[in-house]
Amino acid sequence: MGLSRRNVIPLYVQVEAALRQRIAQLRPGDPVPSDRALAAEFGVSGMTVRQAVGRLVDEGLLYRAVGRGTFVASPRMEKDMSGLTSFSEDMRRRGLRPSSHVLECTIQPASAEAAEALRLATDSPVVVIRRVRFADEIPMALERVALSALSFPGLVDEDFTTQSLYEILEHRYHARLMVARGTLSATAATALEGRLLGIRPGTPLIIVRRVAFNERNEPVEYGESRYRSDRYSVPIELRRPPRLDIAGLLSDVSTNVSRA
């Protein structure tokens, strides 16, 4: 197993990849060599090994136990169940072919809600796109999104029948959406919604309302999707908030012995 300095790939990524291969041949609960042993084996420093192992721990492939060692975690039920993806990506992942019928694609003054979510002045121009979303020709969802028209000039002229909004944002505007937050609720389909989705009025719809943010944590997309609950379920992954609250601890700390 050769690692390479003078390579674009950081050492810790190389170590991570090597460990990944090794883990694949182990069973859950099996120990992985200690940090020190790995450092010696790969000829790198302890911090570098630690960084590599840390990433695999974050990913859930390994877990650490102080004083005992590092071990292979149990495998996930499925991989990539959750994550920020566009409808197109989402459907392709499920092995379905996505397409759209564009109901509306215009520039109009931002609604109060959209303006607040996108942190724009009220009445700022936004591009509003409303689509019926299909998977293998079957209507799956209604979607309405709003983006700042000033931030994305020319966006309104794109063809959203086949193109993915997220891919346009990434390739044409170099805007990469990193995280979305919002809420999920449910409602009964109205007559109009039922007609557009080919279901009976009253059928439950899953509502996903969200704001998507770029790398700088600036809001980029405000949107709402309404999915047929008979044909769609949303994969979720919930993590325990790990951060411990030490508010107010600092003042105590400062009264203790301070540094030499």
Place this chain on the structure above:
Amino acid sequence: MGLSRRNVIPLYVQVEAALRQRIAQLRPGDPVPSDRALAAEFGVSGMTVRQAVGRLVDEGLLYRAVGRGTFVASPRMEKDMSGLTSFSEDMRRRGLRPSSHVLECTIQPASAEAAEALRLATDSPVVVIRRVRFADEIPMALERVALSALSFPGLVDEDFTTQSLYEILEHRYHARLMVARGTLSATAATALEGRLLGIRPGTPLIIVRRVAFNERNEPVEYGESRYRSDRYSVPIELRRPPRLDIAGLLSDVSTNVSRA
């Protein structure tokens, strides 16, 4: 601002807390001192500062730009919107008082679904708890959970009317649930469900079906909750899967110049 060695609290957590206070007085886009400047100011090494700043970046409070600096990110819409929490925790966070009516609390052979989710042999004994969940005396959700009876002896005898299952698991069995995965869907309430929740049959219910895992990534709890959609919405946070795939890269690497 005094930092303390010889304290249980790691230095990087102290630096993190100090930075958190400072960030609170800055505006989005404002720069934070460079890693080197912070290291000098706090009298700690660069790696320590890096660890502190890294945590704040992970949390979305700061973002880094190579060659330019570290900056305050735009604030979140709400904090702590998402995460693995018990119903009790969840309601308390919303300022409501949680309580329960226990419909069932028995040991019985695992269903096929539960056995698979919990990786048990079929017919292994599981503790099944069914509850109506209230917030401020208003019925909010129906819940059914199953846990291995062998892993949690005596659990079936606990009183789940007021106690939180997660708190019992943590304090009595030292089982800390770290992550849950599952799906979210919707359905129309049946007559029975309507009666238990005090709503009309046909009202949409949000179904959260999940498996919760401990630190070792072993499945611990399999459960399903059905929430009234008129009184509850589920906070969600979706992240872009960040991991880049470097499979096959290792072999190339090993043919390059290897270490001196």
Place this chain on the structure above:
DNA sequence: GAGTGGTCTAGACCACTGG
């Protein structure tokens, strides 16, 4: 006591951004 992960130091070089 030997080994483990967790923290920490005081430096270093690199690629990249800005003026």
Place this chain on the structure above:
DNA sequence: CAGTGGTCTAGACCACTCC
């Protein structure tokens, strides 16, 4: 060019676990 974040070293001490 000076400054930034990103990576990396070769050590160190600590609390903890297992024997």
